[in-house]
Amino acid sequence: MFVSNPFSLLAEAFSPMFMQAYVVLMVAAVVAGVLFDMRHKRSAEFFARRRESARAAAQRELGAAAIATIAVETLVVDVMAAGEFDKWQRRLSHLLTAYGFIIYLVTTVVMVFGYASDPETPWAWTALWHLGALMVLAGGSWFFFALRADVAQEARAPLRLRQADIFIVGLLASSAFALVWHAAQMLDNGAGVTMLLFGLYLFSTTLLFVTVPWSKFAHMFYKPAAAFQKRLEAASGASDLPRPAEISHIRR
Amino acid sequence: MPTYVDMTRCDGCGECVNICPSDIMHIDPVYRRAYNIEPNFCWECYSCVKACPQHAIDVRGYADFAPLGHKVRVLREKEKGVISWKIRYRDGRVKEFAFPIRTTPWGSIAAPSSYDAPPADELQSQLLAHEPDALKVAALPALPARS
Numbered sequence: 091m092f093v094s095n096p097f098s099l100l101a102e103a104f105s106p107m108f109m110q111a112y113v114v115l116m117v118a119a120v121v122a123g124v125l126f127d128m129r130h131k132r133s134a135e136f137f138a139r140r141r142e143s144a145r146a147a148a149q150r151e152l153g154a155a156a157i158a159t160i161a162v163e164t165l166v167v168d169v170m171a172a173g174e175f176d177k178w179q180r181r182l183s184h185l186l187t188a189y190g191f192i193i194y195l196v197t198t199v200v201m202v203f204g205y206a207s208d209p210e211t212p213w214a215w216t217a218l219w220h221l222g223a224l225m226v227l228a229g230g231s232w233f234f235f236a237l238r239a240d241v242a243q244e245a246r247a248p249l250r251l252r253q254a255d256i257f258i259v260g261l262l263a264s265s266a267f268a269l270v271w272h273a274a275q276m277l278d279n280g281a282g283v284t285m286l287l288f289g290l291y292l293f294s295t296t297l298l299f300v301t302v303p304w305s306k307f308a309h310m311f312y313k314p315a316a317a318f319q320k321r322l323e324a325a326s327g328a329s330d331l332p333r334p335a336e337i338s339h340i341r342r
Numbered sequence: 343m344p345t346y347v348d349m350t351r352c353d354g355c356g357e358c359v360n361i362c363p364s365d366i367m368h369i370d371p372v373y374r375r376a377y378n379i380e381p382n383f384c385w386e387c388y389s390c391v392k393a394c395p396q397h398a399i400d401v402r403g404y405a406d407f408a409p410l411g412h413k414v415r416v417l418r419e420k421e422k423g424v425i426s427w428k429i430r431y432r433d434g435r436v437k438e439f440a441f442p443i444r445t446t447p448w449g450s451i452a453a454p455s456s457y458d459a460p461p462a463d464e465l466q467s468q469l470l471a472h473e474p475d476a477l478k479v480a481a482l483p484a485l486p487a488r489s
Binding site for chain 1: 368372374376421422444
């Protein structure tokens with residue numbers, strides 16, 4: 091199962107052109123969704139205004155080299171290592187889900203565009219596709235059932251869904267149905283069952299990408315911008331937070 | 343003058359939901375970020391402001407020490423046992439204060455649930471739970487029993 095390409099098996103029923111057009115359509119849906127979201131929430135305007143007020147409150151001018159260093163720090167610490175999270179459980183769950191999603195997404199695109207009609211797909215791509223989906227399921231389920239503030243802090247039932255859950259539910263459903271559909275393909279237990287599971291996979295994946303204006307999908311783009319702004323404010327002296335204390339009062 | 347949450351800083355961890363004594367800090371069902379559901383009931387106790395690991399919560403401070411146009415910000419440093427305050431007055435002056443809040447490492451105090459349940463006859467005792475051991479004294483004075 092881990093060495094077979096689900097999309098080359100699907101090519102027996104749907105042409106690779108259909109699959110590629112679907113991927114392009116989903117990319118367009120995400121771009122359009124993010125642009126709509128930015129306009130609707132006026133987030134670009136918010137960040138521009140915040141940058142202006144930070145510039146006015148700055149105590150020192152930052153050079154291009156300092157800004158580049160802050161950009162690299164933001165990328166490495168806040169984006170790649172999810173450094174903003176205070177608790178290791180939330181951080182690990184987020185990293186598993188985020189890296190799993192990237193791997194799952196990239197390998198899907200590679201297999202659809204490069205190997206959709208090729209039954210001899212390199213095993214690295216197929217194995218990574220499975221690994222990505224499993225990482226999303228592990229990190230996402232951990233978050234959904236145990237770490238989500240609605241469950242952990244508000245003590246709500248895990249399956250009580252709200253609008254804020256569209257993103258995580260779409261992500262979990264897409265990964266889960268992808269794996270189950272592929273397992274059905276391999277077991278060859280009837281075209282009807284396989285097509286039903288494929289339909290569920292297609293529905294959940296479409297839900298994930300077309301609901302961007304209503305889901306938390308766009309936080310992938312806003313959060314790095316907010317982290318970068320926060321670091322800029324701290325470095326230029328514009329931060330409104332107190333200076334860190336000079337001495338520790340903890341007696342070990 | 344109640345708390346408000348900066349949504350771009352909040353990561354929805356729920357620390358403020360846990361700590362709010364008035365039970366008015368909750369998670370927004372649309373954005374999954376914290377928000378104050380009933381500002382009128384805010385006690386301005388600053389518990390959520392101090393607990394927030396992202397420094398995403400702010401309160402407009404009491405008018406007697408920080409009048410309109412001001413800003414009050416808090417930084418809690420668990421590893422140093424310090425809470426620092428920065429007050430920006432509306433005339434531009436800035437004052438900073440740092441207060442030691444504890445001397446033992448964060449999380450080192452045992453929760454009540456980790457102790458054995460006391461025997462029922464302890465209810466007749468004048469001592470509070472874990473006294474006198476927890477106070478590190480041999481004994482505490484007690485009122486004579488009523489005859």
